[in-house]
Amino acid sequence: MSEFDRAINGLRVISHDEAAAYDQRDKRAAIGEQTKDFRAALPFGQFAHFRRGLWRAEVKHERLIAFAEGYEPSRGNVLIVGKSGVGKTTVVAAAAHRLLGEAFAALDTSAPILNATWLSAPAFARARRETRLGAQNHLLEQAIAASLLILDELGGESSHDAGWLNEIADERYKARRPTLTTSGFDLAALSARYGAGCTRRLVEPVGVVLDVFEAPGGK
Numbered sequence: 001m002s003e004f005d006r007a008i009n010g011l012r013v014i015s016h017d018e019a020a021a022y023d024q025r026d027k028r029a030a031i032g033e034q035t036k037d038f039r040a041a042l043p044f045g046q047f048a049h050f051r052r053g054l055w056r057a058e059v060k061h062e063r064l065i066a067f068a069e070g071y072e073p074s075r076g077n078v079l080i081v082g083k084s085g086v087g088k089t090t091v092v093a094a095a096a097h098r099l100l101g102e103a104f105a106a107l108d109t110s111a112p113i114l115n116a117t118w119l120s121a122p123a124f125a126r127a128r129r130e131t132r133l134g135a136q137n138h139l140l141e142q143a144i145a146a147s148l149l150i151l152d153e154l155g156g157e158s159s160h161d162a163g164w165l166n167e168i169a170d171e172r173y174k175a176r177r178p179t180l181t182t183s184g185f186d187l188a189a190l191s192a193r194y195g196a197g198c199t200r201r202l203v204e205p206v207g208v209v210l211d212v213f214e215a216p217g218g219k
Contacts, residue, residue, distance in 0.1 A: 081213065166198050
């Protein structure tokens, strides 16, 4: 029961401002509950770390910083490829934290970030191997249905586990659901591993490739 309902049931007359405050608190609590699992899955989960901008010191490329500060799910897919240590995971986490903060501030209960899923490719592939056949379907369904999917460390899983990506990429492509993907592989290596069509679906129909294999700090 919401605070507003409790006030009404208690027969206490409340002002318009109080009603609005109750509504805001209820929406904030609902957003917090809805995003609890996603926030728990985020690496570097301390909001203060991102709120104070400390993450920027961990990023080695200006275009990655610009991505974290400006990405909106309406812009579509982004595939970030680059060497280990340039800050790929940090910037998608920073973008997610920013979007969460904006949704909380605006009390936007329809923001895509509220139904987002963070998926580590190695952890997902490992879970599929270690779980009996069919028991992992809910994770696959969650990845397909998420309003925003963050797919981190693609290529970090064993080459024997590469088949799972095709179904996720195909279904999300057909539904036009945005996906943020990071990988330590370049485009040629991703295409060789997962197939050119599957790799294209991580960017198409609307999206970009953010290639930061060049020297740190490049534009």
